[in-house]
Amino acid sequence: MFENLSDKLQRSFKNLRGQGSITDENISEALREIRLALLESDVNLDVVTELIEHIRTRALGSQVATALSPTEQIVKIVHDELVNVLGRDTARFQKSSQPPSVILMAGLQGSGKTTTSGKLAQWLKKAGHRPMLVSVDVYRPAAREQLAIVARSINASLYEGKVTEANPGTDAVLRLAREAKREAASYGCDILIVDTAGRNHIDDALMAEMAALKKLLNPSEILFIADAMTGQDAVNSAKAFNDHLAITGAVLTKMDGDARGGAALSIRHVTGAPIKFLGTGEKPDAFEPFHPDRIVSRIMGHGDIATLIERAEEKLDRGKAEQFAKKALSGDGFSLEDFRDQLRQIKKMGSMKSILKMLPSVGPFAGMSQAIDNVDEGQFTRVESIINSMTQKERLDHEIINGNRRKRIAKGSGTTVQDVNNLLRQYAQMRKMFKTMGSGGGLKAQQRMMSQMQGRQKFGR
The missing domain is CATH 3.40.50.300 (P-loop containing nucleotide triphosphate hydrolases)
Structure with a gap:
């Protein structure tokens, strides 16, 4: 939706990195890039002109927070001015006193x-x-x-x-x-x-x-x-x-x-x-x-976690999600049947690309844009087809799936034995990861990562 504009703005911000302070010279260069990014994204010329002047005035004025780096200052100012352009409040419906x-x-x-x-x-x-x-x-x-x-x-x-x-x-x-x-x-x-x-x-x-x-x-x-x-x-x-x-x-x-x-x-x-x-x-x-x-x-590039959470609350079955979490984090792990059910739950939220686009492209997710480009939506359909081609016994106990069974599953799902092998390998890695998390081994590291992300996300550090 706004990927082109977002990418162009991120590149313009990079030009300010390493600068000790904002000067008329370096802000002019950054604003040229921002102006070009907006025009190439089909923003009205009058809007661009007014927006750039507001950014310049604020960047060189006394309103800038001195505790921030030049890049952070510009990011914050651009953020605030874009919000002003779009309106700070979510629009409400007007209703008639006499329905309808x-x-x-x-x-x-x-x-x-x-x-x-x-x-x-x-x-x-x-x-x-x-x-x-x-x-x-x-x-x-x-x-x-x-x-x-x-x-x-x-x-x-x-x-x-x-x-x-x-x-x-x-x-x-x-x-x-x-x-x-x-x-x-x-x-x-x-x-x-x-x-x-x-x-x-x-x-x-x-x-x-x-x-x-x-x-x-x-x-x-x-x-x-x-x-x-x-x-x-x-x-x-x-x-x-x-x-x-x-x-x-x-x-x-x-x-x-x-x-x-x-x-x-x-x-x-x-x-x-x-x-x-x-x-x-x-x-x-x-x-x-x-x-x-x-x-x-x-x-x-800060993502849209609020909308992602709202979509999850609307589309996902909370009971099934909690049941899956308990199974995954327990010593017993979870079955391929559970894995398939969770894939179906995630698909209710929309395409994987649309979900990934709501994650920040900064901090731990800095390489997300490249990952989004490489997402193969068809892979999720193939995974579900492979699991559907298994017997219930195989879905509940993956260790019984030998060479002959893999050939049968591949033929039944219209995939290759290599595809089946890849799925089983990834599934085994997931079980191991969840088991480690359940025992507490990976929990502290995850908490540290989330804390760092929350601290950096606001100004795109």
């Missing part, structure tokens, strides 16, 4: 409004709300059917309505919206999510229709859905929608792709509206609230 509260989804065609509408409904359901979905896109073929499919996949309420007009236009759009709001109130739904029509570009007809919907529904939220892959085009579109509709927030989609992150740093500055959510994948639950401080932490 209406959320109007705005954006250009192809930005991901329909998919995001479903993800938002799923997220609201988890929070205890009762959302209803409606599509008022009467122009695009199968647009309303697409939302119906999304609604069924997450078991969400949907108002389908009927389009009876031969040549449907704004009147049909407003009728559907009016009926949907009445239906939501009748069925006790406290939120109505309105998926609107988009265009390939901004035009007067689109804005007039959105303005009419706003007047009719009096929405508590108007969310602009932006495709982060389009970079500055997304920022320009956000400004146009905000000028006409006064959007209350933005949602950035496709943040799991090759998006360079610049749109996230630009939209709030250009529109004044906060970013409220990120779409991070195709699945309904690949959707997360936008926490400015956590995003900046990722950009600065």
Whole structure:
């Protein structure tokens, strides 16, 4: 998501290492690198100019903590200024005093409004709300059917309505919206999510229709859905929608792709509206609230442990995890069956790359970026296939797996005997490591490492 920007910033910070103090000369060189990093990451030019000037003023001013090294000073200042750009607080939803509260989804065609509408409904359901979905896109073929499919996949309420007009236009759009709001109130739904029509570009007809919907529904939220892959085009579109509709927030989609992150740093500055959510994948639950401080932490290479913990608490079975820990740390160790069950638990949290990206790239994890590049997601599927090809007796007692059994397991899992051997060797090493930890041999060393990481993580030492 922000890997390119993060890598470029880390390189610019390295130029200050070894400097005894911050001077106009060495800060200018570092700021040139930071400016280039931001521009290459598609950050709006006006945002970059203002940000660089704020950093320069603070770096050469009296606000700098003298106890920090030059590198630490710049890292801290850049961190604080990025948080200021994105907003210091996580955005909150506004609600109507008279339910249902209406959320109007705005954006250009192809930005991901329909998919995001479903993800938002799923997220609201988890929070205890009762959302209803409606599509008022009467122009695009199968647009309303697409939302119906999304609604069924997450078991969400949907108002389908009927389009009876031969040549449907704004009147049909407003009728559907009016009926949907009445239906939501009748069925006790406290939120109505309105998926609107988009265009390939901004035009007067689109804005007039959105303005009419706003007047009719009096929405508590108007969310602009932006495709982060389009970079500055997304920022320009956000400004146009905000000028006409006064959007209350933005949602950035496709943040799991090759998006360079610049749109996230630009939209709030250009529109004044906060970013409220990120779409991070195709699945309904690949959707997360936008926490400015956590995003900046990722950009600065400090990871995002808070989000990782939240994801673990949501996805993992605490009882199974505790049971596995007791087995692993006991003298008896754990079986291949336990190992497979834990792999399945971890896969619920997302791809291994997405998990590793939330770890800091400093301290003990300094080489993490290279490790992420080398992650083979298919390896986890192969490991599970190998274990599934074993008999239950073999999974519970790996020592009985001889040469003939290994050939059978390899054939059954579509892998090689070498793959089976590698898995058994790694499994044996894990059992040994956990046994050492359980006896206390490795615990103090781990505690020292974690203590050092916590002490260094804040300023990237």
